[in-house]
Amino acid sequence: MPPKINDSVTWQQAETLMQPAFIRVVDNIRKQLDVSSWIGTYHEVLIWPGNITDETKAMVTNLLQEMETATPEQADEIRKTLSHLPVPHPGYHLLLQRQEQQITIDLWDLCYQVCFINYSPDAVNAEAVEIDTSLIDEMGEVDWQHLEVKTKELVEQVFANLPTD
Numbered sequence: 001m002p003p004k005i006n007d008s009v010t011w012q013q014a015e016t017l018m019q020p021a022f023i024r025v026v027d028n029i030r031k032q033l034d035v036s037s038w039i040g041t042y043h044e045v046l047i048w049p050g051n052i053t054d055e056t057k058a059m060v061t062n063l064l065q066e067m068e069t070a071t072p073e074q075a076d077e078i079r080k081t082l083s084h085l086p087v088p089h090p091g092y093h094l095l096l097q098r099q100e101q102q103i104t105i106d107l108w109d110l111c112y113q114v115c116f117i118n119y120s121p122d123a124v125n126a127e128a129v130e131i132d133t134s135l136i137d138e139m140g141e142v143d144w145q146h147l148e149v150k151t152k153e154l155v156e157q158v159f160a161n162l163p164t165d
Helices: 008-034 054-069 072-082 107-115 144-160
Strands: 039-047 089-098 101-106
Touching: 008 039, 008 107, 008 144, 054 072, 089 107, 101 107, 107 144
Parallel strands: none
Antiparallel strands: 039 089, 089 101
């Protein structure tokens, strides 16, 4: 579930941190996979808001596919229709496999845990998040050292919590 952001300063700080956090998460996962018995594959997924029916998902998916080959006029009509429907946003999952075991990890959730102090992927009624300002230097730029340390610890914790047998 995406974090709840209530103000423009937090939004701007999140925009500054999310791409670097994603890069560090993926790199630290690669490092862990290099020394792990788990095999990881990345998958793009569609994340749907709320309780969307399978019928609505299929309709939206078909419209999005039609848009790829539509004429400009048809594309305008499709956009009008889509503006009244829930549209998914892209997500990225890491599928970890070892023998018969499979575990899926949401990469955006890991990034949110890096960037925000009080983010919990399991919170049902999440409160507004707070940026971890230790990841931003005095100039408002990414503090790469702190970002790397926090990301490395989080990814190591994920791998340490994987089943061992």
